[in-house]
Amino acid sequence: QVHLVQSGAEVKKPGASVKVSCKASGYTFTSYYMHWVRQAPGQGLEWMGILNTRGGSTTYAQQFKGRVTMTRDTSTSTVYMELSSLRSEDTAVYYCARDSLVGSGWSFLDYWGQGTLVTVSS
Amino acid sequence: EIVMTQSPATLSVSPGERATLSCRASQSVSSNLAWYQQKPGQAPRLLIYGASTRATGIPARFSGSGSGTEFTLTISSLQSEDFAVYYCQQYSNWPPWTFGQGTKVEIK
Numbered sequence: 001q002v003h004l005v006q007s008g009a010e011v012k013k014p015g016a017s018v019k020v021s022c023k024a025s026g027y028t029f030t031s032y033y034m035h036w037v038r039q040a041p042g043q044g045l046e047w048m049g050i051l052n053t054r055g056g057s058t059t060y061a062q063q064f065k066g067r068v069t070m071t072r073d074t075s076t077s078t079v080y081m082e083l084s085s086l087r088s089e090d091t092a093v094y095y096c097a098r099d100s101l102v103g104s105g106w107s108f109l110d111y112w113g114q115g116t117l118v119t120v121s122s
Numbered sequence: 123e124i125v126m127t128q129s130p131a132t133l134s135v136s137p138g139e140r141a142t143l144s145c146r147a148s149q150s151v152s153s154n155l156a157w158y159q160q161k162p163g164q165a166p167r168l169l170i171y172g173a174s175t176r177a178t179g180i181p182a183r184f185s186g187s188g189s190g191t192e193f194t195l196t197i198s199s200l201q202s203e204d205f206a207v208y209y210c211q212q213y214s215n216w217p218p219w220t221f222g223q224g225t226k227v228e229i230k
């Protein structure tokens with residue numbers, strides 16, 4: 001069975017960076033792309049970007065370009081999302097979610113991590 | 123960027139009744155439309171993909187329809203566990219993947 005297990009909650013000060021991890025199991029890690037989606041308190045879902053877990057290439061949403069970096073470690077089947085220059089508006093739950101399409105990404109999201117709350121506060 | 127608009131924002135329904143949720147795309151997404159259910163404190167869960175195909179383990183009371191720009195999620199007879207927020211998402215024209223703002227289904 002597919003599982004995506006994320007790292008624990010974080011509290012950061014404005015201007016700092018945060019790195020969230022997502023460990024995958026139950027499938028061939030490099031066969032599926034991984035997305036990151038965030039959700040501010042009481043708000044909807046916002047797509048942040050996608051990572052090719054085999055080659056490492058990325059595509060980021062325009063509003064996060066220059067601040068977000070998505071990487072992976074194939075030896076541990078783990079993906080990472082690092083967000084820098086944090087501001088209060090970045091307070092949100094961050095989710096990793098697997099793309100459903102084998103080998104090429106760009107489809108719907110079939111499995112989600114449990115979410116990681118990142119709080120940005122001085 | 124394709125904008126997804128859901129209506130209504132909140133739907134009040136009695137248990138056992140039918141619920142109909144709408145999702146509209148700002149341009150055609152063909153059948154590249156998914157629906158997700160999210161309960162408080164939980165991650166979203168995939169319900170429907172390809173506009174009308176139920177994901178694994180999703181009960182038959184959930185059905186999706188539509189294509190192009192107009193889509194509907196129907197819950198034929200609401201159970202207590204169905205009260206949640208529902209999001210539509212297009213995966214036709216990317217990036218970015220875009221979600222609707224959500225419809226909250228609450229107990230009447």
